[in-house]
Amino acid sequence: MEALTTKIDEISLIADHYLVKAKSINNSYFNEFLEVAAILKTLLTKKEWEFWFTEKMLVKQGPFAEKAFIQNAVETSVVRFFGEKFPTNFKVEVKVNPHNDKNVDCQFLDSSYKFNIEVKCSDFVSKEKIDDTDAFKFGTIGRPKDRGEEAFKTISSALDLGLTQQGKDLIPHLHLKKMDNNLKDFLESAHEKFNPVPRDNEVNILIVGCDDYMDVQNWMNYLWAPKGLFTENSFSDIAKYSNVDMVVFTNQYFKHSKFYDKRVIDCWSIAKGFNLISSNPHRLKSKQAAMKHFIKLLPNFSKELERYTIPGSLPNYIMNPTKVISFIKDNLEKKQNKYLFEEK
Numbered sequence: 326m327e328a329l330t331t332k333i334d335e336i337s338l339i340a341d342h343y344l345v346k347a348k349s350i351n352n353s354y355f356n357e358f359l360e361v362a363a364i365l366k367t368l369l370t371k372k373e374w375e376f377w378f379t380e381k382m383l384v385k386q387g388p389f390a391e392k393a394f395i396q397n398a399v400e401t402s403v404v405r406f407f408g409e410k411f412p413t414n415f416k417v418e419v420k421v422n423p424h425n426d427k428n429v430d431c432q433f434l435d436s437s438y439k440f441n442i443e444v445k446c447s448d449f450v451s452k453e454k455i456d457d458t459d460a461f462k463f464g465t466i467g468r469p470k471d472r473g474e475e476a477f478k479t480i481s482s483a484l485d486l487g488l489t490q491q492g493k494d495l496i497p498h499l500h501l502k503k504m505d506n507n508l509k510d511f512l513e514s515a516h517e518k519f520n521p522v523p524r525d526n527e528v529n530i531l532i533v534g535c536d537d538y539m540d541v542q543n544w545m546n547y548l549w550a551p552k553g554l555f556t557e558n559s560f561s562d563i564a565k566y567s568n569v570d571m572v573v574f575t576n577q578y579f580k581h582s583k584f585y586d587k588r589v590i591d592c593w594s595i596a597k598g599f600n601l602i603s604s605n606p607h608r609l610k611s612k613q614a615a616m617k618h619f620i621k622l623l624p625n626f627s628k629e630l631e632r633y634t635i636p637g638s639l640p641n642y643i644m645n646p647t648k649v650i651s652f653i654k655d656n657l658e659k660k661q662n663k664y665l666f667e668e669k
Contacts, residue, residue: 467551
């Protein structure tokens with residue numbers, strides 16, 4: 326990997342480039358990158374590897390596109406895991422839908438099963454802008470009939486009155502950015518790439534890169550909260566994503582974004598990340614055996630989360646929308662001493 330390091334040295338003036346920064350501060354993020362580069366070199370053709378290195382990892386002269394790099398790094402973390410684990414007949418950029426020229430990110434085989442993987446990741450720009458604003462922030466779980474507007478107005482008026490009575494300046498009231506439409510778009514985009522003729526031994530999987538533990542909770546709610554995309558009363562047309570058999574949420578966006586401000590390790594593979602798997606109840610075919618096989622292949626906490634009960638006696642409809650958060654903080658970190666986002 327000496328030649329690769331030399332290439333990165335050649336862009337050292339691009340100080341905000343993640344790889345330049347990681348190398349300059351001797352962060353483990355850089356050594357992990359060298360590992361993934363070596364692994365991909367054995368899996369990809371020379372042309373594919375050079376494209377990945379230059380165009381996806383942005384090792385070239387020019388402004389550093391942080392969000393594009395993170396999205397490609399999330400994809401790389403997924404491709405590395407499955408390619409390293411199942412190198413025989415592993416492929417990237419595979420056409421599986423005979424009716425168009427769109428490719429899935431990778432495909433691998435195990436036993437008698439074939440798995441098609443599509444990776445998506447939001448840039449989180451709008452969300453982060455709101456998160457960084459000094460304001461009262463309001464969010465809803467699921468899709469209530471009025472989107473929570475009546476409650477928003479009532480609470481906002483009370484907060485403004487309280488500040489006025491204290492002689493303090495008013496601050497903005499903002500809606501937290503909901504990304505359920507992003508997930509809908511991810512599902513529909515993946516749907517178009519997968520073969521519309523389902524086979525029992527072929528599973529189509531969408532993997533979504535998520536941010537911190539609260540963000541993972543939000544994405545789970547986009548699937549399962551009232552009118553969520555995997556519920557019976559989905560706010561969207563379920564036929565537009567029925568080719569998707571499973572969705573995986575992974576905390577890979579968190580692992581990569583601003584890594585230098587965090588205590589993160591194992592950034593370049595989903596093997597030791599926080600992964601949750603959901604099967605699409607609206608999928609075209611059952612595929613139970615193949616899907617159960619996939620669940621065994623990818624380390625995940627779905628079964629543990631399912632068995633977990635939040636301490637207390639509140640009804641499930643109140644506790645379930647925060648179950649992921651409680652599971653991570655109370656169970657994994659506090660009780661099991663497992664820190665899958667930042668090291669303790």
